[in-house]
Amino acid sequence: LNADHVTSIASLLSAPSSSLLTTISTSDSSIPTADASDLESFNTDWMNKYKGQSPLVVKPKSTKEVADVVNYCYEHGIAVVPQGGNTGLVGGGVPVHDEVVINLSNLNNIRSFDEVSGTLVCDAGCVLEVLDNHVGEKGYMMPLDLGAKGSCHIGGNVATNAGGLRFLRYGSLHGNVLGLEVVLPDGRILDGLSTLRKDNTGFDLKQLFIGSEGSIGLITGVSIVTPRRPAAFNVSVFGLNSFEAVQKLFPKVKASLGEILSAFEFFDAHAMSLVKGHATAGVKDPFEAAHPFYVLIETGGSNKDHDDEKLSALLEELIEDEWVDDGVLAENTTQISQLWALRESIPEAAGKAGRVYKYDLSMPVEKMNELVEEMRSRFESKGILGADKMFSSVVGYGHIGDGNLHINIVAKEYSDEAEREIEPFIYEWTSNVNGSISAEHGLGRMKAEKIGYSKSDESIRIMQDLKKLFDPKGIFNPHKYLPGA
Ligand code: FAD
Ligand code: MLT
Ligand code: ZN
Numbered sequence: 001l002n003a004d005h006v007t008s009i010a011s012l013l014s015a016p017s018s019s020l021l022t023t024i025s026t027s028d029s030s031i032p033t034a035d036a037s038d039l040e041s042f043n044t045d046w047m048n049k050y051k052g053q054s055p056l057v058v059k060p061k062s063t064k065e066v067a068d069v070v071n072y073c074y075e076h077g078i079a080v081v082p083q084g085g086n087t088g089l090v091g092g093g094v095p096v097h098d099e100v101v102i103n104l105s106n107l108n109n110i111r112s113f114d115e116v117s118g119t120l121v122c123d124a125g126c127v128l129e130v131l132d133n134h135v136g137e138k139g140y141m142m143p144l145d146l147g148a149k150g151s152c153h154i155g156g157n158v159a160t161n162a163g164g165l166r167f168l169r170y171g172s173l174h175g176n177v178l179g180l181e182v183v184l185p186d187g188r189i190l191d192g193l194s195t196l197r198k199d200n201t202g203f204d205l206k207q208l209f210i211g212s213e214g215s216i217g218l219i220t221g222v223s224i225v226t227p228r229r230p231a232a233f234n235v236s237v238f239g240l241n242s243f244e245a246v247q248k249l250f251p252k253v254k255a256s257l258g259e260i261l262s263a264f265e266f267f268d269a270h271a272m273s274l275v276k277g278h279a280t281a282g283v284k285d286p287f288e289a290a291h292p293f294y295v296l297i298e299t300g301g302s303n304k305d306h307d308d309e310k311l312s313a314l315l316e317e318l319i320e321d322e323w324v325d326d327g328v329l330a331e332n333t334t335q336i337s338q339l340w341a342l343r344e345s346i347p348e349a350a351g352k353a354g355r356v357y358k359y360d361l362s363m364p365v366e367k368m369n370e371l372v373e374e375m376r377s378r379f380e381s382k383g384i385l386g387a388d389k390m391f392s393s394v395v396g397y398g399h400i401g402d403g404n405l406h407i408n409i410v411a412k413e414y415s416d417e418a419e420r421e422i423e424p425f426i427y428e429w430t431s432n433v434n435g436s437i438s439a440e441h442g443l444g445r446m447k448a449e450k451i452g453y454s455k456s457d458e459s460i461r462i463m464q465d466l467k468k469l470f471d472p473k474g475i476f477n478p479h480k481y482l483p484g485a
Contacts, residue, residue: 043094045086045089047358052096054100060107066102079099080099080101081093081214089347090441091446105153115140121195125153127150128150129149129150142166143225160213166263169262170227179194179195181220184470190205197225215471228302235329235335235336250264257310260301263401266400267343267396269290275345278349315329350410355412358406360440361439375426394409423450437454464485
């Protein structure tokens with residue numbers, strides 16, 4: 001490892017074998033071995049952008065086992081990377097060098113569910129979709145939903161403070177998480193798995209771990225409040241001819257649908273064309289003509305007739321008064337999934353088109369498309385955008401309802417030269433409009449040194465002091481999250 005404060009993994013491999021070490025590359029025949037390809041998936045991120053060289057993946061089955069491993073690493077000054085479903089988009093969940101990967105996929109028990117309050121207590125390694133199905137059987141749902149739900153863990157969601165598709169209605173994990181169990185960098189277990197809705201006794205320590213991206217502790221258990229699953233869902237997608245029309249549509253839809261509006265997502269024509277060209281089979285453009293912009297709205301309510309009536313009246317008005325150019329309404333659950341797939345498959349389609357530079361920004365909604373257009377014209381003027389050029393496409397999409405823009409820039413290859421064409425321009429632009437360079441994906445390895453575009457020096461110093469307090473040896477997720485970490 002580069003950092004002085006951590007020991008090379010080689011010393012660990014010569015240590016006595018442990019039942020906790022389930023994947024290890026060593027000549028010691030008493031320890032289960034794995035070849036390089038077994039280790040590759042733990043060392044490589046979802047985008048194929050970040051790669052580490054850890055020879056050791058540990059998959060503990062209990063909080064106590066996590067604590068033992070972490071304590072061992074603390075005593076020996078060995079760096080670790082907490083890893084959930086490895087769907088993160090900023091390189092936070094894979095090693096930079098040869099840090100030990102502590103993968104939580106074997107810590108996956110549902111501990112309890114209270115059907116009166118809707119409070120779920122579970123291990124951090126539970127997959128989000130498994131939890132959603134579990135509480136769904138009892139009439140509830142998880143307060144968050146992401147395209148990565150089939151792989152991401154609730155612990156990873158909490159560690160990144162993931163936003164996603166239900167944020168508009170159900171808000172942030174800072175509000176929905178009631179308690180956490182965390183293994184601290186020295187191996188101590190901080191048992192804060194409260195199920196209380198109200199608790200004003202002292203500092204709310206769990207908030208520090210929500211969004212801390214494995215920098216100050218390893219989350220092993222989560223207590224979270226789940227809302228009632230709406231009895232009726234409706235989904236509609238509209239085609240619009242300008243971004244101004246998208247902007248105007250949001251307050252209009254909010255005012256008309258009120259409490260039943262559960263998502264308001266947008267994507268541009270470039271995103272739609274990626275989806276049509278590269279997404280999984282079955283994803284189809286429901287419109288006859290192309291439109292410059294698309295908006296997906298979802299409603300979720302307790303009375304289908306009431307929702308249908310509200311939505312039909314709105315759709316009629318939107319078409320008649322030309323708020324939108326065209327629109328489709330799903331008539332059954334299959335069509336609901338098909339319409340959602342248009343939006344949810346954008347990241348996957350971009351990944352199939354090339355190497356993707358992902359930017360996850362929040363800013364005033366009226367600025368969003370300006371940045372996307374400026375990015376395109378910047379590349380065009382330099383002759384680097386188009387088929388067989390450095391960049392093949394710049395797509396804009398995101399959670400308009402939350403002021404969150406995703407810009408994906410599809411490149412032929414990841415290279416320093418390509419990155420220099422985008423950065424720091426994109427961060428400076430975002431900072432100049434008082435936006436955030438990390439709306440929901442986190443900082444990870446990608447943006448550890450960029451936090452200053454969105455936070456003051458004083459805030460960063462306090463964060464660094466907190467990091468030292470929890471992790472004095474700097475063994476948790478080194479080279480990530482904060483400058484100089
Ligand atoms: P990982 O990728 O394994 O880890 C992410 C970070 O959390 C790392 O820094 C890791 O060290 C840390 N970590 C993981 N588990 C723990 C733990 N138990 N304790 C402490 N630290 C831990 N994100 C959104 O916010 N909104 C979206 O809509 C969204 N959609 C996505 C769609 C797709 C197709 C993909 C691939 C990703 C998407 N993401 C989205 C990003 C990603 O899925 C989320 O950040 C997710 O919360 C990461 O969970 P994970 O279990 O995969 O974590
Ligand atoms: C999304 O909104 O689709 C996610 O945040 C993932 C992404 O931007 O790639
Ligand atoms: Zn998103």
